[in-house]
C-alpha cells in the first residue's frame with residue numbers, strides 16, 4: 001500500500017477533462033453506452049462527492065463521481081464511475097476513494113448508495129446484492145449492489161432506478 005502519498009480532494013472544473021481521459025483509458029470503448037449513463041443524462045453529478053486522487057507530483061491516480069437517482073420514490077446515490085490509472089492499480093487507491101466517498105456521503109445525510117459492479121470487490125465495503133432494484137437493461141442483475149448508510153435503508157426500497165429528474 002502506497003496510499004500515504006495520495007491526496008484525495010473534491011474534483012474541480014479544471015479536473016473535468018483529465019478525469020474523462022482517465023475513464024476513457026480505464027473503461028472499454030463506448031463506456032457511455034452503459035445503462036448507468038442513461039441515469040446520468042441531463043443530471044448534474046454531486047460536486048461534493050466527485051473526488052480525485054493525486055500523487056505527490058499532482059499526477060491523477062484515480063477518480064470517482066456520484067449522481068443522484070430515484071428508486072421506489074426514494075433518493076439514492078449512484079456511485080461511479082470509479083477508476084484508477086493502470087499503473088497505480090492494486091495499491092489501495094480505489095479503496096481510499098471508496099471509503100472517503102462513503103464517509104462524505106454519510107456526513108451529507110445520504111442514506112443509501114447503489115452501484116453496478118463486481119460483488120467480490122465491493123462486498124469488502126459492505127455492498128450487497130439488491131435483488132429487487134432494476135437497472136435499465138442491459139445490466140446483469142447480479143451486479144446491482146447497495147450499501148446502507150443508516151440501518152435498513154434499502155428495506156422496502158424496490159423497483160426501477162430512475163433519473164433524479166424523472
Ligand SMILES: CC(C)(COP(=O)(O)OP(=O)(O)OC[C@H]1O[C@@H](n2cnc3c(N)ncnc32)[C@H](O)[C@@H]1OP(=O)(O)O)[C@@H](O)C(=O)NCCC(=O)NCCS
Pocket residue numbers: 026027080082083084085088089090091092093094095096116117118120121
Ligand atoms: C476496479 C478498480 C477501480 C480497482 O482499483 P484499485 O485501486 O486497483 O483497487 P484497490 O487497490 O483498492 O483493490 C485492489 C484489490 O481489488 C481486487 N479487485 C480489483 N478489481 C476487482 C474486481 N472487478 N473483482 C474482484 N476483485 C477486484 C484486486 O484483485 C485487489 O485484490 P487484493 O486486495 O486481494 O490484492 C481498478 O481496477 C480500475 O480502475 N479498473 C478499471 C475500471 C473499472 O472497472 N472500474 C470499476 C467499474 S464497476
